[in-house]
Amino acid sequence: xxxxxxxxxxxxxxxxxxxxxxxxxxxxxxxxxxxxxxxxxxxxxxxxxxxxxxxxxxxxxxxxxxxxxxxxxxxxxxxxxxxxxxxxxxxxxxxxxxxxxxxxxxxxxxxxxxxxxxxxxxxxxxxxxxxxxxxxxxxxxxxxxxxxxxxxxxxxxxxxxxxxxxxxxxxxxxxxxxxxxxxxxxxxxxxxxxxxxxxxxxxxxxxxxxxxxxxxxxxxxxxxxxxxxxxxxxxxxxxxxxxxxxxxxxxxxxxxxxxxxxxxxxxxxxxxxxxxxxxxxxxxxxxxxxxxxxxxxxxxxxxxxxxxxxxxxxxxxxxxxxxxxxxxxxxxxxxxxxx
Amino acid sequence: xxxxxxxxxxxxxxxxxxxxxxxxxxxxxxxxxxxxxxxxxxxxxxxxxxxxxxxxxxxxxxxxxxxxxxxxxxxxxxxxxxxxxxxxxxxxxxxxxxxxxxxxxxxxxxxxxxxxxxxxxxxxxxxxxxxxxxxxxxxxxxxxxxxxxxxxxxxxxxxxxxxxxxxxxxxxxxxxxxxxxxxxxxxxxxxxxxxxxxxxxxxxxxxxxxxxxxxxxxxxxxxxxxxxxxxxxxxxxxxxxxxxxxxxxxxxxxxxxxxxxxxxxxxxxxxxxxxxxxxxxxxxxxxxxxxxxxxxxxxxxxxxxxxxxxxxxxxxxxxxxxxxxxxxxxxxxxxxxxx
DNA sequence: TTGAAAGCGATACCAA
DNA sequence: TTGGTATCGCTTTCAA
Numbered sequence: 001x002x003x004x005x006x007x008x009x010x011x012x013x014x015x016x017x018x019x020x021x022x023x024x025x026x027x028x029x030x031x032x033x034x035x036x037x038x039x040x041x042x043x044x045x046x047x048x049x050x051x052x053x054x055x056x057x058x059x060x061x062x063x064x065x066x067x068x069x070x071x072x073x074x075x076x077x078x079x080x081x082x083x084x085x086x087x088x089x090x091x092x093x094x095x096x097x098x099x100x101x102x103x104x105x106x107x108x109x110x111x112x113x114x115x116x117x118x119x120x121x122x123x124x125x126x127x128x129x130x131x132x133x134x135x136x137x138x139x140x141x142x143x144x145x146x147x148x149x150x151x152x153x154x155x156x157x158x159x160x161x162x163x164x165x166x167x168x169x170x171x172x173x174x175x176x177x178x179x180x181x182x183x184x185x186x187x188x189x190x191x192x193x194x195x196x197x198x199x200x201x202x203x204x205x206x207x208x209x210x211x212x213x214x215x216x217x218x219x220x221x222x223x224x225x226x227x228x229x230x231x232x233x234x235x236x237x238x239x240x241x242x243x244x245x246x247x248x249x250x251x252x253x254x255x256x257x258x259x260x261x262x263x264x265x266x267x268x269x270x271x272x273x274x275x276x277x278x279x280x281x282x283x284x285x286x287x288x289x290x291x292x293x294x295x296x297x298x299x300x301x302x303x304x305x306x307x308x309x310x311x312x313x314x315x316x317x318x319x320x321x322x323x324x325x326x327x328x329x330x331x332x333x334x335x336x337x338x339x
Numbered sequence: 340x341x342x343x344x345x346x347x348x349x350x351x352x353x354x355x356x357x358x359x360x361x362x363x364x365x366x367x368x369x370x371x372x373x374x375x376x377x378x379x380x381x382x383x384x385x386x387x388x389x390x391x392x393x394x395x396x397x398x399x400x401x402x403x404x405x406x407x408x409x410x411x412x413x414x415x416x417x418x419x420x421x422x423x424x425x426x427x428x429x430x431x432x433x434x435x436x437x438x439x440x441x442x443x444x445x446x447x448x449x450x451x452x453x454x455x456x457x458x459x460x461x462x463x464x465x466x467x468x469x470x471x472x473x474x475x476x477x478x479x480x481x482x483x484x485x486x487x488x489x490x491x492x493x494x495x496x497x498x499x500x501x502x503x504x505x506x507x508x509x510x511x512x513x514x515x516x517x518x519x520x521x522x523x524x525x526x527x528x529x530x531x532x533x534x535x536x537x538x539x540x541x542x543x544x545x546x547x548x549x550x551x552x553x554x555x556x557x558x559x560x561x562x563x564x565x566x567x568x569x570x571x572x573x574x575x576x577x578x579x580x581x582x583x584x585x586x587x588x589x590x591x592x593x594x595x596x597x598x599x600x601x602x603x604x605x606x607x608x609x610x611x612x613x614x615x616x617x618x619x620x621x622x623x624x625x626x627x628x629x630x631x632x633x634x635x636x637x638x639x640x641x642x643x644x645x646x647x648x649x650x651x652x653x654x655x656x657x658x659x660x661x662x663x664x665x666x667x668x669x670x671x672x673x674x675x676x677x678x
Numbered sequence: 679t680t681g682a683a684a685g686c687g688a689t690a691c692c693a694a
Numbered sequence: 695t696t697g698g699t700a701t702c703g704c705t706t707t708c709a710a
Contacts, residue, residue: 002703002704003703004704014703014704015705015706015707018704019705019706022705024705025706047702047704049702050702051703053705054703054704054705054706055705055706056705
């Protein structure tokens with residue numbers, strides 16, 4: 001069933017049906033009613049493909065999805081969900097592109113074959129080839145996270161530097177003087193993941209400013225690596241009494257490692273960090289952490305992108321979020337020193 | 340840039356370019372080379388939209404995505420990732436439909452506007468309106484999970500009944516005689532989620548068969564509810580020494596609740612269940628559980644769906660998976676009885 | 679207020 | 695081996 005069928009049955013031309021549907025020109029109440037009756041009777045819905053070809057708009061947004069087998073964080077999942085919902089609210093669908101390899105291939109498909117009107121990139125690196133590709137192609141896009149040249153693009157991001165700093169501040173106020181930082185994996189760090197780099201910056205600056213001993217450690221995105229990281233932290237400095245982490249996937253291992261070495265949380269050792277609320281409340285004791293507002297980020301990403309599609313020439317807008325640190329049960333006063 | 344532009348530059352007709360691209364008719368090496376040279380020079384890629392309109396195939400698969408704010412399980416995330424990758428391997432993209440409300444609306448968009456060639460449904464209920472809708476519309480689809488009438492459709496599923504039974508068997512062999520079952524949320528159960536129902540069936544049957552005391556509890560999909568469930572379990576029967584759970588999101592709370600009530604795992608209390616491997620290894624002690632093979636399920640779902648698109652008339656094929664229970668550290672011999 | 683017809687960018691049939 | 699052209703189902707301009 002197509003628009004011609006509706007036109008015939010309603011005794012009008014196809015263009016009239018089209019205009020009745022879009023409302024882009026006025027239709028007499030009588031014909032409008034007649035058309036609507038036929039549409040309702042047949043349950044007609046216009047073909048998205050034909051509409052896209054004709055109008056030049058797919059009304060679809062692309063999302064480059066991290067590969068399976070790599071670790072997904074809860075934050076990512078919430079983010080995708082809210083992206084889909086926000087897009088649906090504006091009548092847009094979301095098309096997922098597999099990021100096999102460096103993610104360029106899937107992106108090329110989306111862009112070159114014109115499957116989507118705009119793209120959302122996540123897992124941003126400070127120096128990101130995908131961003132360069134899209135910018136050069138003049139293709140509309142928004143990033144979750146900033147590259148090293150944030151002014152060039154539109155993005156929504158977490159202020160990792162400030163967030164990690166808040167965690168350090170909290171620990172210092174509790175009397176901790178030897179603090180460890182558990183970062184994302186070596187692979188991600190060396191790939192230039194912006195969150196891993198900006199968090200580290202925040203950690204180092206805060207420690208320097210407060211004059212406390214801070215040691216940073218990379219850590220794989222899984223519990224086993226977290227457990228291992230605790231071993232390395234305590235081997236490097238047995239006097240460490242607290243840690244800050246941005247690695248929510250390793251969290252369970254961090255807790256397990258501390259338990260295995262007889263450090264009670266928060267009595268002997270305090271833990272803080274940045275994590276999805278669900279992870280923060282899943283561990284025992286619950287994690288004092290800045291909760292990643294993934295749902296808000298998804299919504300904002302869609303808004304920024306649709307803004308760009310509607311008015312391409314306004315200068316880039318950015319949204320930097322700094323959610324508060326939720327006080328829970330994993331951080332407490334530093335234990336009496338052995339010094 | 341379009342196919343006409345390529346044709347003009349190569350000095351051939353548009354149909355020749357089309358055939359050169361698709362290989363559906365033989366082209367002389369000379370013209371083929373000439374066309375390819377122009378394509379390479381201009382970096383031409385055919386428009387997916389135009390191709391879809393003309394060919395009648397979108398080469399896109401639809402996935403009805405659970406709403407944000409609901410609790411995603413890791414299984415869902417891994418599943419989506421593997422679905423996208425498997426689809427990409429066959430040259431298909433994945434379009435996400437928001438499942439606002441009962442999920443019907445997003446699905447209707449996909450189907451009625453013909454945005455996709457086929458659909459994948461997750462979060463299946465025993466009596467699922469979406470399945471009825473697609474079946475009636477004659478739209479190709481595959482489900483992750485079975486409805487109450489499994490023979491009618493194509494699906495890939497976990498054998499929850501058998502899996503929960505395995506967990507009970509393991510506990511009984513360890514000497515446990517009073518076992519609790521922690522199911523998914525009341526909302527999900529009453530909505531008819533098949534995994535919640537089939538797991539319960541497996542639990543009840545196994546307990547009856549072994550002649551052990553089994554009590555089943557519904558539990559919200561979050562740690563706080565898990566903690567609460569432990570309170571209810573021990574209040575209902577303080578002699579309970581073990582539990583089986585299919586609620587991975589509540590797992591952390593289950594552990595916390597047991598710790599709060601002085602029950603050591605596995606010394607005083609054993610825990611087993613069905614969960615994504617990542618959750619099973621994130622808790623301390625690690626969970627003895629059947630690991631959900633989400634990646635395999637995604638791959639199988641795509642294969643089933645593409646099979647259906649290629650040969651619509653072959654009878655439905657089903658894949659029922661029964662992953663083994665991985666022995667980890669959360670289950671041990673029943674403690675000496677107080678009886 | 680409405681209709682006719684020219685695209686949009688491919689595919690594939692019919693001829694040559 | 696190749697070209698011409700109808701077709702897919704819409705949108706939108708131009709006329710009436």
